[in-house]
Amino acid sequence: MRALILNAPGQLVLADLPIPEPEAGEIVIRVMAATTCGTDLKAWRRGHPQIPMPGPFGHEYSGVVTAVGDGAPFRVGDEVMGVHSAPCQACVWCKNDQENLCESIMATKVLGAYAEYLLIPARIAALNVFLKPRELDFSIASLLEPLACVAQGGRELKKAQALRVPAETKVLVIGPGAIGLMFVAALRSEGVTDITLAGRNAERLAIGAGLGATTVPYSELVPSDYDVVIECTGMPEVWERSVQLPRRGGTVMWFGGCASGSTVTLDTGRIHYDQITLLSPFHFGTHAVKQARQWLIADPERFEPIITASRTLEEANAIFEDLQAGNGLKYVIRP
Ligand SMILES: [Zn+2]
Ligand SMILES: [Zn+2]
Structure with missing residues (x-):
C-alpha cells in the first residue's frame, strides 16, 4: 500500500508498505x-514530541472496514x-x-491515516470508532x-457552569483557524447565537461570518460583557490579553496550546476581584467523541466550510507548504 512517512521536518515521502493485518480486537480500514x-x-515544520520521525503520519480519518481480528x-x-x-x-x-x-x-x-490502509488497535476500535451513516460524506466524518x-472544551465549560442558558450566553472566540471556526459551528449547534469571532485573517473571518458569528479585527477587540472567551491561537500574548476581555465572573478558556516552556503574566486583580474562571482543556475523552459525532450527523453542512479542498497523497508536501503560508484551513487527503 502507499503510505506517507514523515522522515524529517519538511520531508514527507511516499513509501510502499505491506497492508497491515489485524490481530484480536483490531480492525483495518x-x-x-x-x-x-x-x-x-x-x-x-519542526517535529513534534508526540509524532516520532521517521514514522507514519496523519491521525484524522474515516474509511471502510476491510479486515477484522477475532472479537472486533x-x-x-x-x-x-x-x-x-x-x-x-x-x-x-x-x-x-x-x-x-x-x-x-x-x-x-x-x-x-495518510495511507491507503490503517490498522486500528483494539482499545480504540472498541471505544472510539463508530459506524458512519452512509449519507454522511467521508470528508466531514474525518x-x-x-x-x-x-x-x-464545551464539556469543560458546562462543568464550570459557563454555558448555562445557550440563548443568553455571549461568547467571544479569538483565532479564526480551523479550531476557532469549529467552535463557532459547535456553539451554533448548541443553540448559542451571540458569538463574536476575532482575528487577523479577513478570509477566515468571512467564513466565521458565514457560520453566524459577528466578526471583529483582532486589533479592534475591546473588553465587553462576554460570558465566555475562548482563546484558539496558542500565543502567550493572546492568553494574557484574553483575561482582560470577559465580564466580571466570566470564564476564559485557553484552548490553543503554547510552545512548551512558554510563560504568561496575568492581572491578578481580574482573576481575584473580578473572579475570572480559567480553563485550559487538553485532548478529549469518550463523551466528547460521542458529542462531536452527534454534531456532525445532525448538521453536516454546518461543518463543510472547515474543509478547504481535496488533495492526493502525492501532493502532501505542497499541502503543508500551503498551510504554512496561511492558505487554506484544512485539506482532506483521499489516499
Ligand atoms: Zn487533529
Ligand atoms: Zn485511564
Whole structure:
C-alpha cells in the first residue's frame, strides 16, 4: 500500500508498505478521507514530541472496514468514523471523569491515516470508532477528532457552569483557524447565537461570518460583557490579553496550546476581584467523541466550510507548504 512517512521536518515521502493485518480486537480500514491538522503542521515544520520521525503520519480519518481480528466490534464493509486514541477507563484520571488525561491515552494512539490502509488497535476500535451513516460524506466524518477536542472544551465549560442558558450566553472566540471556526459551528449547534469571532485573517473571518458569528479585527477587540472567551491561537500574548476581555465572573478558556516552556503574566486583580474562571482543556475523552459525532450527523453542512479542498497523497508536501503560508484551513487527503 502507499503510505506517507514523515522522515524529517519538511520531508514527507511516499513509501510502499505491506497492508497491515489485524490481530484480536483490531480492525483495518481502507482510508477514504484523512484531514490535515494543526498538530500535523507543527510536526511537519519542526517535529513534534508526540509524532516520532521517521514514522507514519496523519491521525484524522474515516474509511471502510476491510479486515477484522477475532472479537472486533465491526464487520468487513462497515463505513466508520473514529479518532486515534482511547482512554483505559481504569486509571485514577479515567475514574475521576478526566478521561482526556488518562495515563495511557497517548501511549496507545494510532498514526498513519495518510495511507491507503490503517490498522486500528483494539482499545480504540472498541471505544472510539463508530459506524458512519452512509449519507454522511467521508470528508466531514474525518473531522471527528478535531471536533472531539472542541467538544471537550464545551464539556469543560458546562462543568464550570459557563454555558448555562445557550440563548443568553455571549461568547467571544479569538483565532479564526480551523479550531476557532469549529467552535463557532459547535456553539451554533448548541443553540448559542451571540458569538463574536476575532482575528487577523479577513478570509477566515468571512467564513466565521458565514457560520453566524459577528466578526471583529483582532486589533479592534475591546473588553465587553462576554460570558465566555475562548482563546484558539496558542500565543502567550493572546492568553494574557484574553483575561482582560470577559465580564466580571466570566470564564476564559485557553484552548490553543503554547510552545512548551512558554510563560504568561496575568492581572491578578481580574482573576481575584473580578473572579475570572480559567480553563485550559487538553485532548478529549469518550463523551466528547460521542458529542462531536452527534454534531456532525445532525448538521453536516454546518461543518463543510472547515474543509478547504481535496488533495492526493502525492501532493502532501505542497499541502503543508500551503498551510504554512496561511492558505487554506484544512485539506482532506483521499489516499
Ligand atoms: Zn487533529
Ligand atoms: Zn485511564
